[in-house]
Structures are given as C-alpha cells and as structure tokens.
Amino acid sequence: MAGASVGKKNKKSLDFELNLIPFIDLLSTCICFLLLTAVWIQIGSLNVKQAVGGQSAAETKKVPALWAQMEKNGSVVLKLHDFPGAISRQIGGNQIVIPGTTEGKINFEELEVKVTAIRDLLPELSTGLVMPKPENDYESVILLMERMKKAGLASLGVSPI
Amino acid sequence: MSQSILEQTSLRSPIQESSSIKPKGGRKVADMVPPLMLTPLIDAFSLLVIYLLLSYTSSGEFMMMSKDMQLPVIGLAEHLERQIIIKFESGVYYVEDQQVTKDELFPTLLKMREDFREKYPEIESYNQVIIQADKKEKFLDLNYIIHATAQAGFEEIKFAVIRGS
Numbered sequence: 515m516a517g518a519s520v521g522k523k524n525k526k527s528l529d530f531e532l533n534l535i536p537f538i539d540l541l542s543t544c545i546c547f548l549l550l551t552a553v554w555i556q557i558g559s560l561n562v563k564q565a566v567g568g569q570s571a572a573e574t575k576k577v578p579a580l581w582a583q584m585e586k587n588g589s590v591v592l593k594l595h596d597f598p599g600a601i602s603r604q605i606g607g608n609q610i611v612i613p614g615t616t617e618g619k620i621n622f623e624e625l626e627v628k629v630t631a632i633r634d635l636l637p638e639l640s641t642g643l644v645m646p647k648p649e650n651d652y653e654s655v656i657l658l659m660e661r662m663k664k665a666g667l668a669s670l671g672v673s674p675i
Numbered sequence: 676m677s678q679s680i681l682e683q684t685s686l687r688s689p690i691q692e693s694s695s696i697k698p699k700g701g702r703k704v705a706d707m708v709p710p711l712m713l714t715p716l717i718d719a720f721s722l723l724v725i726y727l728l729l730s731y732t733s734s735g736e737f738m739m740m741s742k743d744m745q746l747p748v749i750g751l752a753e754h755l756e757r758q759i760i761i762k763f764e765s766g767v768y769y770v771e772d773q774q775v776t777k778d779e780l781f782p783t784l785l786k787m788r789e790d791f792r793e794k795y796p797e798i799e800s801y802n803q804v805i806i807q808a809d810k811k812e813k814f815l816d817l818n819y820i821i822h823a824t825a826q827a828g829f830e831e832i833k834f835a836v837i838r839g840s
Contacts, residue, residue: 537717538713538720541721542720548731551731557835558749558837559805559836560836561753561803561833564821564824564832648815651814652747652810652811652812656747656749656810656834663751674821
C-alpha cells in the first residue's frame with residue numbers, strides 16, 4: 515500500500531509540450547523573405563542566330579532553308595531556298611504567299627500549318643530566316659519566329675533590313 | 676485535515692480567484708477564451724514556404740523592366756542567362772543601363788564585351804546579347820541593334836520575352 519501511494523505521487527505527465535512560437539517565427543521570416551524576393555514575371559528568351567555571318571558564300575554549306583518575308587499588310591511570303599526540285603514542284607513553286615487577316619495582322623495559324631506541311635515533305639529542313647520590314651512591330655516578329663520554331667525549324671535567324 | 680480552520684473561513688479574495696496563474700478559492704469559472712489552434716497555422720505556413728521555395732527562381736533578376744514596358748508573350752521561351760543587355764525604351768538605346776546613341780552602339784558593345792569577360796568569368800560564351808524592347812516597337816529601331824551586334828561579332832541574339840502558356 516505504501517509503495518503504491520509513493521508511485522502515485524511520483525507520476526509525471528509524459529506529454530511533452532513543444533514550444534511552437536520559435537518555429538512560427540522562423541516560418542514567418544521565411545515567408546516574408548521569399549515573398550519579397552520572389553520573381554512573379556517569368557522572363558525567358560527566344561534565341562536566334564545572326565543572319566549576317568562571317569563565313570564567305572563559298573564556305574557556307576548549302577542546306578535547304580525557309581525564308582519568311584514579312585509584308586506591311588500582314589501577309590508573309592515563304593520562300594524556299596536550296597530545296598530539291600521535286601519538292602518545290604510538289605509544293606507548287608518556290609514561294610508561298612500567306613495573306614494576312616482582315617485587321618492587317620499575320621495569319622499565324624495558317625502560317626504554322628503551311629510550314630508544318632513543308633517540313634513534312636522535307637524533314638531535314640531545320641533552318642528558317644525571318645525577314646521583317648521596318649514597319650513591322652517587334653511582337654509580330656517574335657510571334658512569327660515562335661510559330662516557325664513550333665513547326666520544327668530549330669535553327670532560326672533574323673535578317674537585318 | 677491538513678487545512679486549517681483559518682484558511683477555510685477566511686474571506687474570499689476576488690483577485691486571487693480570478694488569477695489565471697494560480698486561482699484560489701471560489702467557484703471554477705469556465706474559460707471564455709478559446710485555445711488558439713497552432714497546428715493548422717503551422718501547416719498553412721509550411722505549405723506556403725514549400726510553394727514559395729519551389730517557385731523561387733534566380734533567372735530574370737538581373738533584368739530590370741519599367742512598368743510601361745511590355746515584353747512579347749510566347750510559350751516556347753528558353754531559360755535566360757546573364758549576357759550583355761541592350762535595351763530600347765522610349766526611343767533611347769541602353770547598353771547595360773548606359774545610355775548610348777545608335778552610332779555608339781557598336782563601340783560600346785565591343786568595350787562592354789571586354790568588361791564582361793573580366794566581370795563575369797563564369798559565363799560560357801561572350802558571343803550572345805539580350806535584346807529587350809517593348810512589343811509595340813517598330814523593327815526599324817531594333818534593326819540598328821542587330822546591325823551593331825553583327826558588326827561586333829555577336830553570333831546569337833536572345834530576345835527577352837515573357838513565358839506564357
């Protein structure tokens with residue numbers, strides 16, 4: 515009996531209370547720091563090669579290339595350079611005109627379809643050159659290059675005026 | 676039996692009764708203040724920290740953009756790394772925040788490339804430039820930059836864009 519009573523008196527609670535206040539402080543500081551240093555606008559880049567190179571014409575290996583000449587009215591002329599004759603005939607000539615929209619903008623959907631169709635005929639085609647006009651805005655040049663890249667032209671260049 | 680008569684018959688003290696540290700005597704009053712639940716708060720904080728850490732990125736920090744400038748939005752954007760930045764804003768050209776005229780672009784780019792080699796030795800290629808301009812700018816104005824970069828021997832141009840869906 516005496517032993518039991520002594521045991522009851524020494525009984526301590528086994529629940530350990532974790533002090534959460536420093537943990538909350540740490541988390542709050544982390545959140546403040548991350549919110550202040552967070553970059554909300556994700557900036558990326560569209561990489562293109564210089565169309566004007568240092569190599570001479572003799573040194574340059576002739577590979578099929580697709581030139582996209584932008585016009586003021588939103589139309590785009592696709593010119594086939596160094597394409598095999600059979601494929602040019604299949605396409606129906608060395609150039610394809612893609613008319614612009616009624617608002618004078620580029621018809622990007624049709625352009626992508628045409629470039630994809632050309633690339634299906636010539637899968638090794640990977641070079642594209644964009645030739646803008648001085649009046650074309652920067653956004654349309656970028657969007658045109660994006661569509662060409664999307665259609666499978668990995669090596670893109672922009673030609674200065 | 677251990678309590679004395681004095682203690683049992685002593686006057687009640689309202690201050691001691693209402694003490695939250697060691698209340699003495701009187702009726703037990705129910706605590707009207709609900710206990711603060713810290714566990715959901717810590718859960719929410721932890722989730723927020725994890726989300727912010729995952730979305731934390733160091734790219735684009737070097738590029739300052741004014742609130743009036745709107746970059747083109749494309750889906751096929753690539754990761755942007757530190758290179759010489761040429762900015763065209765409100766009819767003015769800047770090479771690394773240094774205002775230049777269009778005739779000064781070429782010599783400034785040549786000098787800037789040498790400075791870049793010393794300042795950022797960890798960069799792999801010094802033949803790239805970043806062009807930053809508003810999406811409504813005419814290509815004619817950017818044409819001077821492209822000419823100058825070609826003359827200065829930069830092989831690749833990175834057009835700064837915003838990553839879209």
